[in-house]
Amino acid sequence: MLCSARARLPGPLDRHHGTGHMTAEVELKDSGAASPPLTERQEARRRRILHASAQLASKGGFDAVQMREVAESSSVALGTLYRYFPSKVHLLVATMQDQLQHMHTTLRKRPPAGDDAAERVSETLMRAFRALQREPHLADAMVRALTFADRSVSPEVDTVSRLTTAIILDAMGLDAEPTPQQLSAVRVIEHTWHSALITWLSGRASIAQVKIDIETVCKLIDLTSPGAAPGHPGT
Amino acid sequence: MLCSARARLPGPLDRHHGTGHMTAEVELKDSGAASPPLTERQEARRRRILHASAQLASKGGFDAVQMREVAESSSVALGTLYRYFPSKVHLLVATMQDQLQHMHTTLRKRPPAGDDAAERVSETLMRAFRALQREPHLADAMVRALTFADRSVSPEVDTVSRLTTAIILDAMGLDAEPTPQQLSAVRVIEHTWHSALITWLSGRASIAQVKIDIETVCKLIDLTSPGAAPGHPGT
């Protein structure tokens, strides 16, 4: 990455001024995300790009996702690629968002069956972890992009973060709205999740260690659940 | 970063074959690190480089640390810079190691004075956090480099990790050797620490939120300390 994140000219993903006429190509289904009303062909291009990105990432990780190659693989001009995704990090974060959505729907179909919330969350994360182990290079590309992202990618990273939070909250199976303490615990779990993945991906931690750490951090859920001993055990 | 981390030719930081003659320049004090027996002038160069790196990083963060500039600021040829630090990430991780060592000695002088281990650790981390807030750009450069580092930087990142672990263990003030559970808790705290810093640096979390999360994760220390309720509170 060079200087990353300048102000960008309006692209197909920008809102219109509402003056009446819209994008040149015919506008269709704005189902899903609210911001980008995309054309059929634009949607197709976007998908091709994300597919190429994931493909290349699966092969060789972060470094293997080269913008020129992504452009060529998805039959799109380099300039167009940059119109859709203003930087490599944007692209990879979007790729991650895509994959996360898959995972979320998959997980909803077969929810974890642990006895308490902590178990269910750690089971869920371990399931996700196993999925990532099947495509370690892809995981590398996505996670590195995610943690390397600077302020210009904040909105996208935030979306990913919300998705992850949703997955964890789902697994917790709460009866009521989460308390602030629970939300903090979830954030901590997310932190641990990302950082543990990094250490695993860079070969500094074993799979077993990641498992242990996930289980360790998940204990925070019991600790912060309403009804658990408040404050320190010694108090 | 481009392709990062090729096999590198022998540099001043490499061990010798023990054949008898050593580095060209006079060899002096190998106090400190065991691996690199550096000359006086080499040590001076190394320091100049690290200083320039920190200087530039303080000014504009990760992007502002440009290898050509570092080389010029430290009056060293670009090739030499690369001989000392095989990549920008190596350089920044080494910079972090340097800063951490300062912090460690500083902390040893005025150890935290909390009642229990969890308090002391979170106080220590918050102190470090405040130090980082004084140089947010430097923090940005170091932390981004740390989490972006790939396998080729593992040894260096590991050193930083060990330093951080040492700081936390120091703050805990253990009577005995840490148990495996405690070590896992410390790793989780470290994960949270890095990842929370990232979210703060990229503007996605407030200082207050980082504080809360650190305090939250530090509760794990009580939970895993010998004598605390083992397993889940509900069991």
Place this chain on the structure above:
DNA sequence: ATCAAGTCTGAAACTTGTTCTAGGTTAGCG
């Protein structure tokens, strides 16, 4: 003093992310 080995320098070259430009294309609209 000379030699060999390892270092340092300066500069050019190469790679890949990112930006820019000129021209061709598409689609709504009068």
Place this chain on the structure above:
DNA sequence: CGCTAACCTAGAACAAGTTTCAGACTTGAT
């Protein structure tokens, strides 16, 4: 049908990390 705005393409150009190379320098050994 022809206009216009927005889009897309091909390709050059630029920026910064990384590599390479020839030559000068340093030092210990002969």
